[in-house]
Amino acid sequence: MLKILLATAMLIPTALLIKPKHLFTTTSAYAMLITFLMLKWFEQPLNHKPHSTNTLMMLDNITTPLTTMSAWILPLMIIASQHHLVTEPVNRKRMFLATCATLQTTLIMTFTTTDLTMFYIMFEMTLVPTLILITRWGSQAERLNAGMYFLFYTLTGSLPLLIAILHLYVSNGHTTMLLLAMQNTLTPNMTMIMWLACMMAFMVKMPLYGLHLWLPKAHVEAPIAGSMILAAVLLKLGGYGIIRMIPLAPQMTQTMYFPFIVLSLWGMIMTSLICLRQTDLKSIIAYSSVSHMGLVIAATLINTPWSTAGAMILMIAHGLTSSLLFCLANTNYERTHTRTLLLTQGLLFILPLMTMWWLVASLMNMALPPTINLLGELMILSSLFNWNTTTIILTATTTLITATYSLYIFITTQRGTPLPNKVLTPTHTREHLLMTLHLVPLTLLITNPALMF
């Protein structure tokens, strides 16, 4: 555990001190090496009890896939940001990489900690580097507003969580997640408020439809690295939190979950419909994230073995797919300097190989077989169907609309006639490598889905 955590933490001084010539190569290679070391965690059968535990941290079937995914995203962030940073002086590049490494360190600690108080502190600690990524490295003036939305939505949601955790500490004398789940000491009259306080932080983070307004702003304004980590990992903190919190009050969940499931399922339809009428490419991908996360919220709340496994698979699948889509959107943005769909038509004629990546990414996003996206959605759909048959109307409609807007993105960006007077640079090997590194885990994981839950 520490060999991964300390190695990741040492990426911060590495980024600050290494020779400028080796800056990007060393940090990305080093981050990739850490990810490969982390794969050893899968050696233990994941469906067994927590392993590699110490007094503060543990690994189990929920932690391991999410941590590994966030570690996988870090080198990809570094690779994706190279063009964005090429005009910056070397000190700013160093600071950027150090910020990313800090974020990664805090994420590993958030996912692996066993103590709720520690979890809260680390959960909040991820806010600071992300805020810096959005507001320092974004490109438009609206990024400041987006940063405020991001920070204050999350904090307003999570301050009740802090009070709930302190309350648990006062009544139990400890805040270890595993023991709290066994004791279940919430007092009956307080349980409802406590349940809400515990869940709202994660509902905002996921985000639940209605609490999601910060997400499209943050995604649109963030630089590519910020969008990638936000879509791939930070949203999954919400799902992780819900999965961890539900064992604290399982009976209460059964009575409280209706409004949340209704809102998430209805939100899926609404946000997918919103996707169809967006003009901004990044905004579509952001709303698509909200839609997919609605499925995860519903699945984690009904809390059956199938639905939790499905939620884990969908979180991994969506993390890689949306990160891939943001990378593709960014390659377009770096060439055309616009995210408006109407101005980026007909890229098929200019960047033919990129079209292939767009096609694959769109098919992944609409959950075509044999992707893990399909596996996750199928497991969630069938467990929701088992919970209540009428949910199939909502979930099936969403699947349909998801397919529609995925094709809409693909067709509007790739087909049509390109605008005249645009000189676009050809694609780089770096960009193809970036897409490949996203797609390799996505396609290979279907051969052994048990790695994800």
Added chain:
Amino acid sequence: MSPLIWSLLITSLATSTIITMSSHHWLLAWVGLELNTLSILPVIIKSHHPRATEAATKYFLIQAAAAALILLASTLNAWQTGHWSIMHTSAHTTTIITLAILLKLGIAPMHGWYPEVLQGSTMNTALIISTWQKLAPLTLLYLINNNPPTNILLLMGVISALAGGWIGLNQTQTRKIMAFSSIAHMGWLIITLNLSLHLTTTTMMIYMITTTAMFMSLNTTTTKTMTDMGMAWTQSPPLTTMMMITLMSLGGLPPLTGFTPKWLILNNLCHMNLLFPTIILAMASLPSLFFYIRLAYFTTLTTPPNTTNTHHKWRFKPPLIAGLTPATSLAALLLPLMPMMIS
């Protein structure tokens, strides 16, 4: 001002606080408070600016009025009980004295003088007023803690935390922002008097560390308004980065130092089952955080499109104060040392 008089003033500033801290006789405590006021007045008025005169007058009137109230209450106490001991003050006089001390500390709703005084004095004087000058009144609150007016302390603490954050949203001058930040922090601080005196000490220490770090940074970069803050990066980019972190620490974002008192206070309030004040206090930290983050935006996160006369100001050696580095690093990284501070 001649060095002799300056050193005399500073010495008496230090001594008078210590006199108040170490006294157990009300008259001596009062003398200490008055000496304290009298020795800071020339320091405030030194710059001979009309605003400085105004600030000094306001400070004198408020402090003298509060001290007179303390004298009145302690005389009443002597009349009723026949002794002047601070430790054995009766309940009614304690209430009067507490209100007088809260006036001295600038707790809302008696905070109106505080931003004006800070805005009228120089950055260093403002630092002294918002840190060292809080010590003497606060010690008296420690000493009368055997029967404190808990409701007043809790209520005014919550009002102060709310008002400090709320009014601070409207400010553009850094000293006034720091004044409202101080009012909000003082609100948190006097709530701890109901909970545990160890916690009060910890909160006060952390308040002093973070405020000192912020004032020193503002002083080094000569930042008087938010517009000036946008130009601070030309002097020292690392310093502005640390300013951003100090601001986040003042706002109480985990895992920075400023989160420590908030965490412990909320924990203690939960322990006493005061759920409603806990929630209000936690939420009251959000408006304050908003203006800190807005300041942080100006430090590093944006570079406003201003023109600079010299675009390589950092090539010249910036006049760094010796205490700046330890102050900013303590303001950022003290949270893991919390178990050692609290016990």
